Amino acid sequence: YELLRKDSEYKKDDMVTGIVYETSQQFGAFVAVDNQFSALIPRRELFREIPVGTIVHARVTSVKEDGKLDLSLREKAFVQMDADAEMIYEKMKSQNGMIPFTDKAEPEMIKREFGMSKAAFKRAVGRLLKAGKIEIGEQKITMK
Known part of the structure; x- marks a missing residue:
């Protein structure tokens, strides 16, 4: 071109x-x-x-x-974080209130499941944790 x-x-x-x-x-x-x-x-x-x-x-x-x-295709991290957190939370709702892995999962798994980098996933999960909406266990993340 x-x-x-x-x-x-x-x-x-x-x-x-x-x-x-x-x-x-x-x-x-x-x-x-x-x-x-x-x-x-x-x-x-x-x-x-x-x-x-x-x-x-x-x-x-x-x-x-x-x-x-x-x-x-993504906004700056601080802008994108809220949208990512909301998307993760909605996906958790549709999966019986949990995700069968944590923020320690392989980057490829996070990319495949959520279409974002591991760093973006960790920021969004941190936002949900700080807001008191989730708990992080040994091998899964659950809604409160």
């Missing part, structure tokens, strides 16, 4: 909309922002498959020296 430009006015933390035009196991998802600017959602930021043709709303995490944009 050499036709995509690298001279956008976007800067770090701006919200953008684009369309995924290619995916790569090695690099991530390539996005055409506003159908004209070159961007990438790096592999480390992808917690689920995003098919080609998907329209994404993302946050600019950096503007590279060559003008390409790096994107994230």
Whole structure:
């Protein structure tokens, strides 16, 4: 996609909309922002498959020296934490009030079950624990 430009006015933390035009196991998802600017959602930021043709709303995490944009589908950690905590709590409700693993689980399991990094999971679980909504046992997390 050499036709995509690298001279956008976007800067770090701006919200953008684009369309995924290619995916790569090695690099991530390539996005055409506003159908004209070159961007990438790096592999480390992808917690689920995003098919080609998907329209994404993302946050600019950096503007590279060559003008390409790096994107994230998630908000900044302190903003995302509340949404993640709510999602985990709702999933617990639908699973008889518990999750059969703790914040010590393997990162791949957390990514598969919740579509987030282990660090994001730990922040969200910490938020729920501090709010008194959950208890963490040896091998599971339960609702209070």
